[in-house]
Amino acid sequence: MTGNSNSNGGDNSNQNERFSHLIETLGLNLFQKIQKAKILVVGAGGIGCELLKNLILSGFINIEIIDLDTIDLSNLNRQFLFRKHHIGMSKSKIAREAVLKYNPSANIVAHHGDIKSQEFGPQYFKQFDLVMNALDNLSARRHVNRVCLSADVPLVESGTAGYLGQLTVIKKGDTECFECVPTEAPKQFAVCTIRSNPSAPIHCIVWAKMLFGRLFGVADDSNAVTDMDDNIVEGTEEQNNIVRDLQLAVEKDKGYGQWVYHKVFYTDIDRLARMKEMWKEKKPPQPRLLADIDQELDNNTAEHINTAQLKDQKVWGFKENVRVFLETLAQLKQRFEKDGALSWDKDDDMALNFVVSASNIRSHIFGITTKSKFDVKSMAGNIIPAIATTNAVIGGLIVMNAINIIDGRLKDCKSIFLIEQPSNKRMLLVSEIPKPNTACYVCQKNFITIKLNTNTVKVGQLIHDILKKHLAFSLPMLTVGNDLLYESGDEDLSKEEIRARDALEQKVLSSYRMGDNVILAVEDYLQDFKVSILINHVESFGTEEENKKKEHEKWFEIVGTATAAAPFQTQPIQSITTTATAYNAVTDIDDLEIIEPTPTTPTPTTTTTTTTTTTSGKKRKEIESAPGSEDSDGSKKQKYETIE
Numbered sequence: 001m002t003g004n005s006n007s008n009g010g011d012n013s014n015q016n017e018r019f020s021h022l023i024e025t026l027g028l029n030l031f032q033k034i035q036k037a038k039i040l041v042v043g044a045g046g047i048g049c050e051l052l053k054n055l056i057l058s059g060f061i062n063i064e065i066i067d068l069d070t071i072d073l074s075n076l077n078r079q080f081l082f083r084k085h086h087i088g089m090s091k092s093k094i095a096r097e098a099v100l101k102y103n104p105s106a107n108i109v110a111h112h113g114d115i116k117s118q119e120f121g122p123q124y125f126k127q128f129d130l131v132m133n134a135l136d137n138l139s140a141r142r143h144v145n146r147v148c149l150s151a152d153v154p155l156v157e158s159g160t161a162g163y164l165g166q167l168t169v170i171k172k173g174d175t176e177c178f179e180c181v182p183t184e185a186p187k188q189f190a191v192c193t194i195r196s197n198p199s200a201p202i203h204c205i206v207w208a209k210m211l212f213g214r215l216f217g218v219a220d221d222s223n224a225v226t227d228m229d230d231n232i233v234e235g236t237e238e239q240n241n242i243v244r245d246l247q248l249a250v251e252k253d254k255g256y257g258q259w260v261y262h263k264v265f266y267t268d269i270d271r272l273a274r275m276k277e278m279w280k281e282k283k284p285p286q287p288r289l290l291a292d293i294d295q296e297l298d299n300n301t302a303e304h305i306n307t308a309q310l311k312d313q314k315v316w317g318f319k320e321n322v323r324v325f326l327e328t329l330a331q332l333k334q335r336f337e338k339d340g341a342l343s344w345d346k347d348d349d350m351a352l353n354f355v356v357s358a359s360n361i362r363s364h365i366f367g368i369t370t371k372s373k374f375d376v377k378s379m380a381g382n383i384i385p386a387i388a389t390t391n392a393v394i395g396g397l398i399v400m401n402a403i404n405i406i407d408g409r410l411k412d413c414k415s416i417f418l419i420e421q422p423s424n425k426r427m428l429l430v431s432e433i434p435k436p437n438t439a440c441y442v443c444q445k446n447f448i449t450i451k452l453n454t455n456t457v458k459v460g461q462l463i464h465d466i467l468k469k470h471l472a473f474s475l476p477m478l479t480v481g482n483d484l485l486y487e488s489g490d491e492d493l494s495k496e497e498i499r500a501r502d503a504l505e506q507k508v509l510s511s512y513r514m515g516d517n518v519i520l521a522v523e524d525y526l527q528d529f530k531v532s533i534l535i536n537h538v539e540s541f542g543t544e545e546e547n548k549k550k551e552h553e554k555w556f557e558i559v560g561t562a563t564a565a566a567p568f569q570t571q572p573i574q575s576i577t578t579t580a581t582a583y584n585a586v587t588d589i590d591d592l593e594i595i596e597p598t599p600t601t602p603t604p605t606t607t608t609t610t611t612t613t614t615t616s617g618k619k620r621k622e623i624e625s626a627p628g629s630e631d632s633d634g635s636k637k638q639k640y641e642t643i644e
């Protein structure tokens with residue numbers, strides 16, 4: 001779907017009058033280059049709105065906008081081109097209408113569509129002098145990176161996450177590409193930290209979500225926080241020296257709430273506290289009997305302090321947490337019995353209250369700071385604040401790089417990082433754009449190795465989990481020698497062929513010509529990208545024990561995507577975050593429980609002074625994370641919400 005372009009094109013004398021101040025600043029020559037330039041903006045969200053406004057006000061008049069989304073209430077706090085009555089309408093089209101008001105004679109085309117779809121292939125990209133990404137997910141960014149490399153069109157890449165922002169320029173052959181330095185996957189916490197040795201509120205929050213799954217969801221290994229009936233607190237069956245918590249049965253008789261409370265906050269904690277070697281260096285957890293709590297006064301007065309605070313920003317006292325825990329437990333149990341397994345949802349108030357109270361009780365027991373409902377919601381829901389000012393700063397800097405590119409001064413373009421705390425009184429770190437990584441499989445050598453068990457891994461897993469999800473192919477086509485083994489996309493295939501392909505996806509690789517040492521050619525015509533993949537058979541990765549610890553069993557390894565020549569050092573420095581952060585924080589966390597970004601610092605080769613405004617008007621953005629959802633293919637739409 002394409003929005004109308006404006007037929008006026010651009011009457012020169014009018015334009016010159018409107019932009020007299022710009023002509024004065026930039027010079028007529030550069031101004032004319034800007035007016036001639038044809039640019040593509042991908043994404044009309046937080047960054048996109050700022051960027052489009054800046055582009056128009058900077059004299060750009062030939063612009064195409066692509067966005068696949070419609071306007072949501074929660075966008076309105078920062079995507080200022082949109083108003084309430086636009087909710088449900090196409091972002092790209094409304095953005096076009098809004099910025100046309102700044103310059104009615106601009107020539108703007110709006111596409112409501114997915115940048116990864118067939119209509120926007122390399123041929124489409126070739127018409128532009130410059131592409132600007134204002135996206136929110138890695139898979140679309142990697143896709144645009146590849147298409148821009150193929151079409152040899154410069155790309156300004158950018159991202160924001162909370163107070164952090166970054167941007168850079170990608171130009172085939174001259175700079176590193178988006179995939180020259182692989183974006184690091186966010187880390188997950190070790191299971192033992194969650195189950196036995198928490199030291200931060202987030203550990204208790206994750207535990208509480210697991211407990212929710214254990215009690216009201218489908219019990220599986222991932223939520224095995226406790227065995228409800230097990231009352232052993234010390235000793236082993238073999239040695240016949242078992243000590244039991246006999247109170248558990250008594251509490252069970254009293255009711256469901258008492259039973260669960262006693263089990264997870266007394267029996268289990270008692271057992272942990274008895275493991276002396278664990279508590280040599282720190283205070284052991286304190287089991288808490290319900291009966292004792294009933295007696296004591298709630299001396300945590302935090303909830304009474306600041307009456308001006310919003311309700312959800314108060315930190316509940318211990319007794320209040322216990323009360324809410326027992327209450328929600330009873331309510332959730334009723335729901336569970338009526339509706340069957342529940343899945344945790346941060347927008348389900350009852351489920352949220354359960355996690356808030358359970359995590360706070362656990363925090364209390366382990367001597368960890370307790371949190372408000374507001375905080376727990378953002379931590380448990382993987383919510384990353386979307387801050388209007390961050391987008392505004394990045395949106396402005398993008399245009400500065402864009403003007404350099406249009407003026408043929410690629411050498412003046414910089415990689416820029418907006419950081420959270422001033423470093424040497426600066427909020428912006430500016431560095432030369434790194435050269436291409438000679439080992440990059442995308443822009444340089446087009447060769448990688450994949451290690452896996454060819455006798456157990458199926459064709460479908462190779463296609464969907466490895467090629468699409470990890471290597472960001474949109475429509476991979478596989479050939480060995482001259483033989484076509486697999487074709488993606490349904491458009492050119494008959495129903496029969498699609499059915500045959502589905503059956504093929506169930507075959508293991510070795511039974512379908514993809515055994516050890518085979519070189520596969522994988523091509524994506526949408527991205528105009530081709531890579532050779534050497535298949536290496538391995539029986540297994542690590543021992544079963546090791547795999548258990550990692551939570552997710554490792555079943556393949558990609559060699560040749562992550563390589564040295566990284567432009568940024570990785571010395572942890574407080575308050576400065578990795579290059580990857582602003583790009584992936586809002587993307588790849590979908591199928592992760594928690595994120596724990598590794599702080600690293602970019603090391604600018606040259607640093608120039610730039611000033612910026614500080615952030616205000618903090619708003620929050622929530623990332624709806626459906627378990628097991630697959631951002632990396634970009635197919636899942638993320639929704640955002642404002643929490644007041």
Ligand SMILES: Nc1ncnc2c1ncn2[C@@H]1O[C@H](COP(=O)(O)OP(=O)(O)OP(=O)(O)O)[C@@H](O)[C@H]1O
Nearest residue numbers: 043044045046047067068069114115135136140386
């Ligand atoms: N494959 C895609 N094709 C077209 N548009 C896309 C695609 N993937 C994401 N987008 C769009 O990119 C936009 C990203 O904007 P969004 O506001 O989510 O993030 P942002 O611009 O990075 O800023 P912030 O995270 O601060 O809000 C969204 O409007 C989204 O619809």
Ligand SMILES: [Zn+2]
Nearest residue numbers: 177180440443
């Ligand atoms: Zn590269």
